[in-house]
Amino acid sequence: MTYSERVRHLLASSHASEGDTVRLKAGGKEHSGILMPHHEFSHPDVIVIKLKSGYNIGVMVDDSFELKVEVKAQERSPKPKAPSKGSDLPIISFLGTGGTIASYVDYRTGAVHPALKAEELVATVPELTEICKMRSKVVFSIFSENMDVAHWQELAGAVAEELNSGVEGVIIPHGTDTLGFTSAALSFMLGEVPRPVVLVGAQRSSDRPSSDSYGNLLSAARFCVNANAAGIFVLMHGETSDTCAHVHRGTKVRKMHASRRDAFRSMNAVPAAILDLNGGLEMTAQCHPKNDVKVQVDTRMEPNVGLLHFYPGLSAEAVSRFAEGLRGLVIAGTGLGHVSKDLVKGLKILTSQGMTVVMTTQCLEGRVNLNVYDTGRDLLSAGVISGEDMLPETALVKLMWVLGRTDDKDKVRELMLTNLRGEFSERREL
Amino acid sequence: MTYSERVRHLLASSHASEGDTVRLKAGGKEHSGILMPHHEFSHPDVIVIKLKSGYNIGVMVDDSFELKVEVKAQERSPKPKAPSKGSDLPIISFLGTGGTIASYVDYRTGAVHPALKAEELVATVPELTEICKMRSKVVFSIFSENMDVAHWQELAGAVAEELNSGVEGVIIPHGTDTLGFTSAALSFMLGEVPRPVVLVGAQRSSDRPSSDSYGNLLSAARFCVNANAAGIFVLMHGETSDTCAHVHRGTKVRKMHASRRDAFRSMNAVPAAILDLNGGLEMTAQCHPKNDVKVQVDTRMEPNVGLLHFYPGLSAEAVSRFAEGLRGLVIAGTGLGHVSKDLVKGLKILTSQGMTVVMTTQCLEGRVNLNVYDTGRDLLSAGVISGEDMLPETALVKLMWVLGRTDDKDKVRELMLTNLRGEFSERREL
Numbered sequence: 001m002t003y004s005e006r007v008r009h010l011l012a013s014s015h016a017s018e019g020d021t022v023r024l025k026a027g028g029k030e031h032s033g034i035l036m037p038h039h040e041f042s043h044p045d046v047i048v049i050k051l052k053s054g055y056n057i058g059v060m061v062d063d064s065f066e067l068k069v070e071v072k073a074q075e076r077s078p079k080p081k082a083p084s085k086g087s088d089l090p091i092i093s094f095l096g097t098g099g100t101i102a103s104y105v106d107y108r109t110g111a112v113h114p115a116l117k118a119e120e121l122v123a124t125v126p127e128l129t130e131i132c133k134m135r136s137k138v139v140f141s142i143f144s145e146n147m148d149v150a151h152w153q154e155l156a157g158a159v160a161e162e163l164n165s166g167v168e169g170v171i172i173p174h175g176t177d178t179l180g181f182t183s184a185a186l187s188f189m190l191g192e193v194p195r196p197v198v199l200v201g202a203q204r205s206s207d208r209p210s211s212d213s214y215g216n217l218l219s220a221a222r223f224c225v226n227a228n229a230a231g232i233f234v235l236m237h238g239e240t241s242d243t244c245a246h247v248h249r250g251t252k253v254r255k256m257h258a259s260r261r262d263a264f265r266s267m268n269a270v271p272a273a274i275l276d277l278n279g280g281l282e283m284t285a286q287c288h289p290k291n292d293v294k295v296q297v298d299t300r301m302e303p304n305v306g307l308l309h310f311y312p313g314l315s316a317e318a319v320s321r322f323a324e325g326l327r328g329l330v331i332a333g334t335g336l337g338h339v340s341k342d343l344v345k346g347l348k349i350l351t352s353q354g355m356t357v358v359m360t361t362q363c364l365e366g367r368v369n370l371n372v373y374d375t376g377r378d379l380l381s382a383g384v385i386s387g388e389d390m391l392p393e394t395a396l397v398k399l400m401w402v403l404g405r406t407d408d409k410d411k412v413r414e415l416m417l418t419n420l421r422g423e424f425s426e427r428r429e430l
Numbered sequence: 431m432t433y434s435e436r437v438r439h440l441l442a443s444s445h446a447s448e449g450d451t452v453r454l455k456a457g458g459k460e461h462s463g464i465l466m467p468h469h470e471f472s473h474p475d476v477i478v479i480k481l482k483s484g485y486n487i488g489v490m491v492d493d494s495f496e497l498k499v500e501v502k503a504q505e506r507s508p509k510p511k512a513p514s515k516g517s518d519l520p521i522i523s524f525l526g527t528g529g530t531i532a533s534y535v536d537y538r539t540g541a542v543h544p545a546l547k548a549e550e551l552v553a554t555v556p557e558l559t560e561i562c563k564m565r566s567k568v569v570f571s572i573f574s575e576n577m578d579v580a581h582w583q584e585l586a587g588a589v590a591e592e593l594n595s596g597v598e599g600v601i602i603p604h605g606t607d608t609l610g611f612t613s614a615a616l617s618f619m620l621g622e623v624p625r626p627v628v629l630v631g632a633q634r635s636s637d638r639p640s641s642d643s644y645g646n647l648l649s650a651a652r653f654c655v656n657a658n659a660a661g662i663f664v665l666m667h668g669e670t671s672d673t674c675a676h677v678h679r680g681t682k683v684r685k686m687h688a689s690r691r692d693a694f695r696s697m698n699a700v701p702a703a704i705l706d707l708n709g710g711l712e713m714t715a716q717c718h719p720k721n722d723v724k725v726q727v728d729t730r731m732e733p734n735v736g737l738l739h740f741y742p743g744l745s746a747e748a749v750s751r752f753a754e755g756l757r758g759l760v761i762a763g764t765g766l767g768h769v770s771k772d773l774v775k776g777l778k779i780l781t782s783q784g785m786t787v788v789m790t791t792q793c794l795e796g797r798v799n800l801n802v803y804d805t806g807r808d809l810l811s812a813g814v815i816s817g818e819d820m821l822p823e824t825a826l827v828k829l830m831w832v833l834g835r836t837d838d839k840d841k842v843r844e845l846m847l848t849n850l851r852g853e854f855s856e857r858r859e860l
Contacts, residue, residue, distance in 0.1 A: 145768040145805055148742045177764035181742050258766050258796025306748065309739050309762070311826060312578045312611050318736065322752040332739070334607035336688050338575040366688025375575055396741060 004044035007061050011047075019073030022049060025066040026059045032070065033057075048208070056211050089133045090168030092224050095158055096138035097151075097182075099175025101202035101213050124206055125214050131221045135167065144175025144182070144201075149400065152185035153299040159197055160190060160297035169196045169224025173217070176201035176255055176263065179234060183250035184394045185301075187232040187421040188401040194293045196224050199234045199250070203261045212237045212261040219245035219275045227273055229287035232421075237261035238274060247273040249285075251394050251423035254364065267364055268389040268425045302327055302403035307396045309362050310339045316346025327407075328356040328399040331384075332392040337361050337368035338375045344382055351383030356403065356412050360387035360395045367425075385416050388424045398423060434474035437491050449503030452479060455496040456489045462500065463487075478638070486641050519563045520598030522654050525588055526568035527581075527612075529605025531632035531643050554636055555644050561651045565597065574605025574612070579830065582615035583729040589627055590620060590727035599626045599654025603647070606631035606685055606693065609664060613680035614824045615731075617662040617851040618831040624723045626654050629664045629680070633691045642667045642691040649675035649705045657703055659717035662851075667691035668704060677703040679715075681824050681853035684794065697794055698819040698855045732757055732833035737826045739792050740769045746776025757837075758786040758829040761814075762822040767791050767798035768805045774812055781813035786833065786842050790817035790825045797855075815846050818854045828853060 003011070016022055016035055023032045024047070033049035036056065046058040047067070059065075128134060139158045140151065155172070162170050174182060183199050190197065198220040202213035220235045232250030239262050248266045257263035266272075274282045305328040308319060323329050329350065333339050337359040339347070347357050359379060361368050367389040370376030380386075387395040395416075402415045433441070446452055446465055453462045454477070463479035466486060476488040477497075489495075558564060569588045570581065585602070592600050604612060613629050620627070628650040632643035650665045662680030669692050678696045687693035696702075704712045735758040738749060753759050759780065763769050767789040769777070777787050789809060791798050797819040800806030810816075817825040825846075832845045 143768070143803065143805055145740075145764050146770050148770070152742075177768055178742050255765065255793050256795055258791045258793045258798065260796060263793065263796070303743050306744070307739060307741050309737060309822075310575075311737050311823065312582075312608050313733050313830075314736070318752055318754075321754060322748055324748075324751060334575050335685065338573070338607055340576050340578070361688045363685050363688045363693065365686055366690060366693070368688065373573065375573055392739075393741065400743075 002044065003038050004061075007045055007047060010061060010065070010067060014067045014069060016067060016069050017073065020069050021071040021073075023068045023070050024049065024059055026062065026064060028064075031057060031059065056206070056208065058210070089131070090225055091135055091166075092132040092221055093162040093167045093170045094134060094136040095155065095162065095170060095172045096136070096141060097144070097147075097155065097172060097174045098141040099144050099173065099177075099201055100205045101173040101175075101200065101216065125217045127218055128221050131218075131225055132168065135162070142175075144178040147175075147178050147182060149185075149301050149303045152182055152189065153301065155182065156186055156189040156297050156299050159186060160295040163190075163193055163195060163197070163295045167195065169198065169221075171217070171220045171224065172197065172199045174199050174201050176203060176236075179264070180253050180255055180391070181393055181397060183232055183234045183253060184391075184397040184423070185401075187250040187423075188398060189299050189301075190232060190295055190297055191421075192288075192293050193230050193232070193295055194291050196227065196229050196290075197232045197250075198223060198247070199232075201236060203237070203259060203263055210242070210261070215242065215277050216245060219277065222275060222279055222281065223247055223273060226281050227283065227287070228289045229272065229283070230290050231272075231288055233272060234264060235275075236264040238271070242277055244277060245275045246271040247275065249422050251421050252391070252425075254391055254393065267391055268366070298405070300404035301400045303400065305329070305396060305400045305403060307332065307392055309392070310334055310343065312340070314340070314343060316342050316349075319343060319346050320350065323350055323355060326355065328358070328403050330358045330360060330387065330392055330395045330399055332360050332362040333368075334362060336366075336372055336376060337370055337379070337386065338373070339379070341375075341378075344375065344378045347379065347384055348382035354409075356385065356399060356409075356416075357383065358385045358387045358395050358399055358416060360390055360392040362392070364391065385413055388417075390423050394423050432474065433468050434491075437475055437477060440491060440495070440497060444497045444499060446497060446499050447503060450499050451501040451503075453498045453500050454479065454489055456492065456494060458494075461487060461489065486636070486638065488640070519561070520655055521565055521596075522562040522651055523592040523597045523600045524564060524566040525585065525592065525600060525602045526566070526571060527574070527577075527585065527602060527604045528571040529574050529603065529607075529631055530635045531603040531605075531630065531646065555647045557648055558651050561648075561655055562598065565592070572605075574608040577605075577608050577612060579615075579731050579733045582612060582619065583731065585612065586616055586619040586727050586729050589616060590725040593620075593623055593625055593627070593725045597625065599628065599651075601647070601650045601654065602627065602629045604629050604631050606633060606666075609694070610683050610685060610821070611823055611827060613662055613664045613683060614821075614827040614853070615831075617680040617853075618828060619729050619731075620662060620725055620727055621851075622718075622723050623660050623662070623725055624721050626657065626659050626720075627662045627680075628653060628677070629662075631666060633667070633689060633693055640672070640691070645672065645707050646675060649707065652705060652709055652711065653677055653703065656711050657713065657717070658719050659702065659713070660720050661702075661718055663702060664694060665705075666694040668701070672707055674707060675705045676701040677705070679852050681851050682821070682855075684821055684823065697821055698796070728835070730834035731830045733830065735759070735826060735830045735833060737762065737822055739822070740764055740773065742770070744770070744773060746772050746779075749773060749776050750780065753780055753785060756785065758788070758833050760788045760790060760817065760822055760825045760829055762790050762792040763798075764792060766796075766802055766806060767800055767809070767816065768803070769809070771805075771808075774805065774808045777809070777814055778812035784839075786829060786839075786846075787812075787814045788817045788825050788829055788846060789814050790820055790822040792822070794821065815843055818847075820853050824853050
């Protein structure tokens with residue numbers, strides 16, 4: 001979609017172009033900001049401006065609408081370089097990986113580019129320079145649905161290097177699609193870390209009304225500096241409105257909405273922290289404090305591990321074909337961790353052939369319990385390992401990691417049933 | 431676990447046995463009810479009694495605890511048969527299928543049996559006789575993880591028969607594990623129905639403290655009689671506390687917790703109705719009113735349809751092996767409905783071989799949109815059909831149903847993109 005005839009006429013008659021600083025009057029309110037390019041998903045009658053705060057708003061053009069150009073883009077001086085605020089500010093490393101958050105808006109022209117340099121990315125959030133000194137590196141730049149085990153390994157190595165160089169935190173802008181998988185992978189590969197590693201994404205790119213890119217990056221930097229927390233975290237919008245960001249533990253987080261900004265949720269866990277967008281920080285769960293440990297990164301992974309969700313009619317034969325060449329298989333069963341009788345038999349054959357099979361629940365919340373019903377007890381007899389209250393995705397990543405370091409069956413079982421990175425919640429007494 | 435020494439001693443010295451009516455004093459409160467058998471998952475110091483309301487409570491035995499037998503089980507007269515309240519009460523059919531809700535407690539002995547006759551099941555909820563005349567049939571009695579397409583077909587036939595005989599509603603006690611699959615299958619197979627068909631489950635069997643069996647059955651009957659609503663619904667507890675039940679549309683509901691009583695949620699939709707457990711009814715969404723249509727059941731299904739959830743590292747080869755012999759495949763992609771580049775190519779090969787591929791989102795909430803990013807556009811070019819905001823499970827069942835009646839590619843696409851049974855929510859303008 002493009003602008004409507006009405007908006008095109010208005011912009012032409014006001015001599016307003018993308019990148020100009022404009023003043024709008026609409027519905028009794030006044031706004032001043034930089035005129036953004038029209039976004040293909042915006043309403044044809046909506047004009048988007050970037051406010052001084054960096055936050056974008058969309059304004060509907062109606063009969064009461066007025067627009068005046070205050071500064072033409074070409075007359076405005078280029079954005080000054082990030083001022084050096086002295087050596088007292090802590091250093092944060094930004095490791096770029098791609099995704100929606102990595103879209104970079106040129107303040108002068110208003111045009112949108114993929115951010116190839118992390119400097120460009122952080123340049124969209126000038127307040128960062130008041131919080132930290134920035135160091136940046138683009139590890140790769142891809143849509144996150146194209147990430148695989150090799151990308152996780154490369155990223156883990158880069159994070160370890162930054163942490164061991166003594167930075168106050170590492171922020172990883174990342175596509176949201178597989179953000180939870182990557183945060184789980186980093187959690188297992190990095191082990192104990194001295195400082196926060198915060199993966200951060202955006203559900204709406206920085207040229208769109210209500211982009212969450214700005215707020216999430218700023219909150220991530222505040223969390224790194226102000227929270228006494230070491231670990232792997234995911235930070236995303238916490239509510240539909242622009243009130244707060246939630247910090248989730250890397251092994252307990254899942255994308256639970258295709259498009260909403262508050263899509264990410266801690267599953268079977270409370271968020272680790274809540275940051276209001278004005279800078280306030282509330283720690284909502286106990287975190288490992290910052291410390292001086294040297295990171296011992298261990299990126300060994302067995303990529304030949306699969307994940308299947310059970311459904312009525314899923315045959316043992318289909319599962320067996322799928323599992324060909326795999327060393328491990330995670331099942332997301334129904335309810336407490338169930339599959340059909342037919343499939344219990346099929347899984348027993350797989351385990352007898354040496355495959356590790358782990359049961360999780362497709363309910364996503366709650367805990368696998370293979371001791372309540374006959375089906376569960378039959379699964380235990382078939383050699384299936386309980387995934388406790390791990391997310392299916394986290395169980396997949398953990399099993400890759402565990403099989404990457406041992407093929408001793410007892411050791412695999414022991415590691416899968418041990419809480420290594422906060423991937424289990426405390427078991428409550430029934 | 432069994433009772434503790436303390437409780438065993440107390441019961442022996444009071445001459446109390448299972449099935450006796452007892453009066454308890456504990457923590458300053460008094461309760462009277464039938465002593466239930468000890469449940470293996472109950473705390474060793476907890477005694478469970480069934481109150482007169484039919485609701486079970488567990489009471490911890492402590493130093494202040496007192497217990498007195500009021501009526502011995504053998505002295506109590508057998509439970510009178512359901513009184514015939516005259517012909518003015520509407521008829522509800524109960525079609526048994528098995529599951530946790532189908533556990534039946536003998537009021538006199540307190541012993542727990544699987545309910546083989548639906549009369550036994552409804553006998554646990556005497557209030558039902560004040561709401562309706564009951565007709566009952568056990569269609570089968572299995573754990574719902576063992577249901578498959580053939581069970582859905584048999585059940586749909588049985589429901590159609592009952593509806594066409596003129597009953598006021600059909601209630602289907604069902605295991606919770608695959609309740610949402612069955613409700614979707616019945617929705618497609620039955621088409622337009624004249625009265626409500628309510629699938630109802632229980633997360634805790636009727637011998638356990640806080641069983642939801644009683645409340646859910648009673649609410650289902652109240653809904654059938656008091657709501658002017660025709661359609662396929664799922665009724666389950668609405669909150670953690672015993673305040674209300676939620677009625678969900680059969681195509682929009684999913685089990686979202688392994689064990690909680692309020693595990694079921696309407697996804698991308700509001701519940702159709704809320705019933706408070708005292709009998710109040712609030713319709714929260716528009717429902718098709720009761721009518722006089724004759725049900726034209728159509729149980730044709732293509733069972734060779736699969737469902738796969740995408741994850742980093744899922745190879746096109748594994749998908750292709752899994753899809754061998756299938757006519758349709760539903761993918762639960764990431765975010766707006768994405769998979770890796772490698773898999774886009776793999777899916778293109780499958781569609782070129784004649785397979786129908788439908789994309790849903792593993793976020794579960796929100797809507798697939800294949801027009802936002804390159805990955806989505808590539809999927810459309812590969813012939814993949816958008817599942818809109820359908821649940822992956824509902825898309826699977828729908829695709830089975832659609833492929834059961836046509837192999838015309840255009841017709842399949844058209845049907846998949848048409849809202850047939852409320853499986854899509856209204857698309858909102860972006």
